[in-house]
Amino acid sequence: MTGEDSDVLLVLADAFRRQSDGLRREVFRLLVEETRRVAMRSRHYLTTQCLDTPNESAWVILYKYGTDINFLNATSLTRIAFGNLLRRFVGFYYIPRLQPRGRPFKLRFHHQVLGLVLCYYTGSMELGTLCMLFGVPPITLARTLKREEEALTKALINFRPTRISWPSPTRQVELAKLIQEREPLLEHTFGFIDGKTSR
Structure with missing residues (x-):
């Protein structure tokens, strides 16, 4: 070498x-x-052992005993509007009856299901926070949200209170006068939609 x-x-x-x-x-x-x-x-990772039962969850307490302001902050709907939507929603979301054998469903009432999807859309909550608020594990939450969104979409079709309607010209003038009384610098303005001034 x-x-x-x-x-x-x-x-x-x-x-x-x-x-x-x-x-x-x-x-x-x-x-x-x-x-x-x-x-x-x-x-x-959240498990069922570390969560409240859904029937004793924070949502149920809010639904039963919460003030209107708390309810409005959580769902962006008043109690009356929530009740109207809930009556409509019941026809589109099926919750099976309890079986003598087998595990019961986590969310057994329509108000829990509708509240979950509205809190998901309204709040900027993470899924873990929603799990704790409603007392359901993450996989149940994800599966339920998918079904709820489909049912809510169907329920909102042709639901009169959710339609968007443009005020008539005479109503626009009336609204513009009311707004100008409150805010004198705003002339010929009858409403605001997401920061856009409608004149």
Whole structure:
């Protein structure tokens, strides 16, 4: 073996050692990252044991005893409007009866189901917060939300209180006068929709 060959072998051995050290560090980093991910998932995963039962949840207390303002903040509807929508919603969302054998459904009342979808749309709550508010595990929440959205979409079709109607020209003038009395700088304005002034 010549001197050049031994130099080449030394360079190759050094490169191989550096590569295997880098590989070992990368594998270790990936293992640590995966362990951290598993720990975060198991640490923050909600189970039924750590949740209130749905019939004793914060939503049920709000529904039974909450003030109108609390109800409006949670669902963006007044109690009367919620009741009207609930009566319509019942016809589009089926909750099966309790079976003598088998597990009972988590959300057994239509007000829980409708409240869940309205809180989901209205609030900027994370799914974990909704799970705690309604006392349902994440998988039940996701499955129920999908069915609820479909039922709510069907319930809102041709539902008179949810239609958007433009005021007649005479009503626009009346509304503009009312607004101008309250805000003198706003002339010929009869309403605001999402920050857009309608004139």
